[in-house]
Amino acid sequence: xxxxxxxxxxxxxxxxxxxxxxxxxxxxxxxxxxxxxxxxxxxxxxxxxxxxxxxxxxxxxxxxxxxxxxxxxxxxxxxxxxxxxxxxxxxxxxxxxxxxxxxxxxxxxxxxxxxx
Amino acid sequence: xxxxxxxxxxxxxxxxxxxxxxxxxxxxxxxxxxxxxxxxxxxxxxxxxxxxxxxxxxxxxxxxxxxxxxxxxxxxxxxxxxxxxxxxxxxxxxxxxxxxxxxxxxxxxxxx
Numbered sequence: 001x002x003x004x005x006x007x008x009x010x011x012x013x014x015x016x017x018x019x020x021x022x023x024x025x026x027x028x029x030x031x032x033x034x035x036x037x038x039x040x041x042x043x044x045x046x047x048x049x050x051x052x053x054x055x056x057x058x059x060x061x062x063x064x065x066x067x068x069x070x071x072x073x074x075x076x077x078x079x080x081x082x083x084x085x086x087x088x089x090x091x092x093x094x095x096x097x098x099x100x101x102x103x104x105x106x107x108x109x110x111x112x113x114x115x116x
Numbered sequence: 117x118x119x120x121x122x123x124x125x126x127x128x129x130x131x132x133x134x135x136x137x138x139x140x141x142x143x144x145x146x147x148x149x150x151x152x153x154x155x156x157x158x159x160x161x162x163x164x165x166x167x168x169x170x171x172x173x174x175x176x177x178x179x180x181x182x183x184x185x186x187x188x189x190x191x192x193x194x195x196x197x198x199x200x201x202x203x204x205x206x207x208x209x210x211x212x213x214x215x216x217x218x219x220x221x222x223x224x225x226x227x228x
Contacts, residue, residue, distance in 0.1 A: 033216075035216070037219075039157075043204065043221065043222050043224075045206060045219040045222075047216065047217070047218070047219075089157055103161050104151075104217055106159040109158075
């Protein structure tokens with residue numbers, strides 16, 4: 001069975017600080033996808049990144065970076081020089097390639113509050 | 117043009133009523149979903165349809181019935197609404213085998 005754990009339920013930082021959101025996953029499949037979604041206060045779910053299990057290269061997109069480590073089953077997300085607009089709930093998710101219908105299993109989310 | 121659109125965005129109703137939420141996607145995707153987000157923000161899959169056929173039906177009461185008239189639409193009908201049904205319901209779609217979901221804006225259902 002697949003499972004995603006985001007141990008940090010809430011994080012509060014001051015603007016311009018760096019912050020890392022942790023994500024640990026469990027799966028028996030060797031082929032799977034990992035995702036991060038952002039849910040700002042307006043409520044929509046915004047796709048940030050997808051990573052497949054065969055690609056352990058870290059990725060950077062502007063102030064966002066992701067560190068995927070299969071050895072520790074982790075897919076952590078770092079925001080550099082955080083801004084107030086980064087305040088949101090962030091979800092990590094897992095999809096096993098073998099599952100019918102591309103079902104996503106979400107972690108419980110981490111609420112990030114960036115204070116000015 | 118909105119890629120995945122849901123209506124209504126807000127729905128307030130009394131216990132025992134029947135209500136529907138509609139979802140349409142214009143992305144040409146084969147697979148559509150309903151997810152439920154509870155008050156603690158937990159997101160859980162309810163149903164998945166591929167080309168109008170039910171693929172996933174997680175443990176959801178029979179009072180919830182999805183209907184897919186064509187592959188661009190997946191509606192959710194809820195009978196005999198209960199207080200615990202209050203949540204935000206998200207529709208989503210994805211191309212086959214990519215795992216990437218495109219979500220609608222959500223429909224907030226409040227049962228009084």
